[in-house]
Amino acid sequence: xxxxxxxxxxxxxxxxxxxxxxxxxxxxxxxxxxxxxxxxxxxxxxxxxxxxxxxxxxxxxxxxxxxxxxxxxxxxxxxxxxxxxxxxxxxxxxxxxxxxxxxxxxxxxxxxxxxxxxxxxxxxxxxxxxxxxxxxxxxxxxxxxxxxxxxxxxxxxxxxxxxxxxxxxxxxxxxxxxxxxxxxxxxxxxxxxxxxxxxxxxxxxxxxxxxxxxxxxxxxxxxxxxxxxxxxxxxxxxxxxxxxxxxxxxxxxxxxxxxxxxxxxxxxxxxxxxxxxxxxxxxxxxxxxxxxxxxxxxxxxxxxxxxxxxxxxxxxxxxxxxxxxxxxxxxx
Ligand code: TRP
Numbered sequence: 246x247x248x249x250x251x252x253x254x255x256x257x258x259x260x261x262x263x264x265x266x267x268x269x270x271x272x273x274x275x276x277x278x279x280x281x282x283x284x285x286x287x288x289x290x291x292x293x294x295x296x297x298x299x300x301x302x303x304x305x306x307x308x309x310x311x312x313x314x315x316x317x318x319x320x321x322x323x324x325x326x327x328x329x330x331x332x333x334x335x336x337x338x339x340x341x342x343x344x345x346x347x348x349x350x351x352x353x354x355x356x357x358x359x360x361x362x363x364x365x366x367x368x369x370x371x372x373x374x375x376x377x378x379x380x381x382x383x384x385x386x387x388x389x390x391x392x393x394x395x396x397x398x399x400x401x402x403x404x405x406x407x408x409x410x411x412x413x414x415x416x417x418x419x420x421x422x423x424x425x426x427x428x429x430x431x432x433x434x435x436x437x438x439x440x441x442x443x444x445x446x447x448x449x450x451x452x453x454x455x456x457x458x459x460x461x462x463x464x465x466x467x468x469x470x471x472x473x474x475x476x477x478x479x480x481x482x483x484x485x486x487x488x489x490x491x492x493x494x495x496x497x498x499x500x501x502x503x504x505x506x507x508x509x510x511x512x513x514x515x516x517x518x519x520x521x522x523x524x525x526x527x528x529x530x531x532x533x534x535x536x537x538x539x540x541x542x543x544x545x546x547x548x549x550x551x552x553x554x555x556x557x558x559x560x561x562x563x564x565x566x567x568x569x570x571x572x573x574x575x576x577x
Contacts, residue, residue: 247278250387250424252285252326252378255303256293259310260449262442265431265492266393272315274391274427280321281385281557284308287326287333288378291371292357292364308546310452313536324553326381331561335380338568340373342409348372352398379403383410383421384561391427400426414571431492435485439467453536456526463489463521468514469507479507479514486518493524 251271253263274280284304290297304325316323326332348354354374358366378399382390390400407421414420435441436448443449450462468486472479481487481504494500503520506512539546569576 247389248385248387249274249278249280249389249391250283250382250385251281251391252283252288252381253307254289255284255286255300255307256289257299257303257444258306258451258453260442260444260451261434261489261492262436262449263310263393264314264452265434266429267391268311268314268316269431270391270427270429271311271321274389275317275320278389281387281560282311282316282321282323283326283329283381283557284324285326285377285381288374291368291374291377292361292366294368294370295364305546306453308550309536309539312539312549313452313532315532315535318549318553322553322556323549324557325550328550328554329384329557329561331384331558331565332377332381334565335384335568336373336377338572339376339380339383339406339410342413343373343376343379343406345372347402347405348375351375351402353395375399375402376406379406382424383407384564385557386422386560386564387424388422389427390424391429394428394433397426397428400424410571420567420571432488434488434492437462437466437485439470439485452529452532455533456529459525459529460522463518463525466518468517472507472514475513476510478510481507486514486521489525490517490521493528494521495524 251267253259253267259268271280271282284307286300286304289300289303293300308323311323312318349372354372357371379402382400382403390403392400404423407423410421411419433441434450436443436446437450438446438448440446440448450459454462463486466486469479469481469484471477471483481490484507487504487507490500490503494503499520503512503517507517
């Protein structure tokens with residue numbers, strides 16, 4: 246039986262990129278494996294330590310989005326990272342053996358320092374972002390990590406840390422399995438302006454957006470930029486709206502018709518978008534209904550997180566005592 250771990254930072258509402266890129270896999274895996282899904286608040290603090298005011302509200306939003314898309318607390322452990330102290334203990338242990346060079350070479354690290362110039366990220370904690378991430382995975386000895394593509398370099402680093410720890414302390418035994426990335430096979434969903442979907446670009450379609458809001462955003466969404474006039478033929482493979490069709494319009498037939506119509510200028514972008522909207526509504530309505538049901542029940546949300554943490558803790562305690570043993574630490 247495989248174990249699965251993944252997490253998301255509580256930085257606000259999730260968007261359709263999170264849904265297509267990761268959450269569809271999370272939902273599928275909860276029926277196949279033992280899954281641990283964590284709201285990683287320590288990770289959020291690593292970049293937002295100067296402004297933690299929204300952490301609690303953001304954690305609630307992310308939990309609602311998860312439950313909305315169909316994570317089922319009966320099938321998987323859903324919990325807040327800081328509620329399971331072993332993550333921090335494991336982070337200490339892994340920090341002992343992670344060479345600085347591995348962290349300094351991490352492409353995400355360099356990129357974030359450049360892109361988030363309004364935050365001072367030249368801290369000891371932020372450099373160790375991937376060490377905590379590896380620790381999250383190791384606490385559950387997870388074999389599989391379903392994430393968006395942007396995280397795969399981090400999972401790769403976890404494999405190297407696992408290998409190093411096993412080699413140094415395993416006495417020939419594999420203490421931590423080398424975790425494997427699971428990527429979604431859906432194409433990336435671009436934002437309304439055709440760039441990467443991101444809250445900070447203001448181009449996101451959020452999971453929690455009501456149907457009329459989604460429709461409004463899609464109606465003004467960028468299309469194949471080379472198709473200037475209605476009479477110009479278009480190329481679906483260069484059109485952000487086509488990526489939405491690939492995700493939402495999955496009952497077959499109509500898609501070929503739309504692609505052919507676009508290429509022959511038989512249909513316009515307005516028509517193409519009109520054909521997309523009912524598929525979006527059909528997919529998102531049950532998600533919104535579930536989200537709303539939980540939204541009005543804070544007691545139940547708390548219960549879910551409490552139960553999730555206690556399930557996670559049971560495994561976490563077992564792993565940590567093994568780690569203390571492997572490190573030769575004195576026992577009482
Ligand atoms: N860094 C991940 C992100 O920003 C979140 C995360 C933290 C994570 N720990 C993890 C993902 C462990 C997978 C496994 O999306």
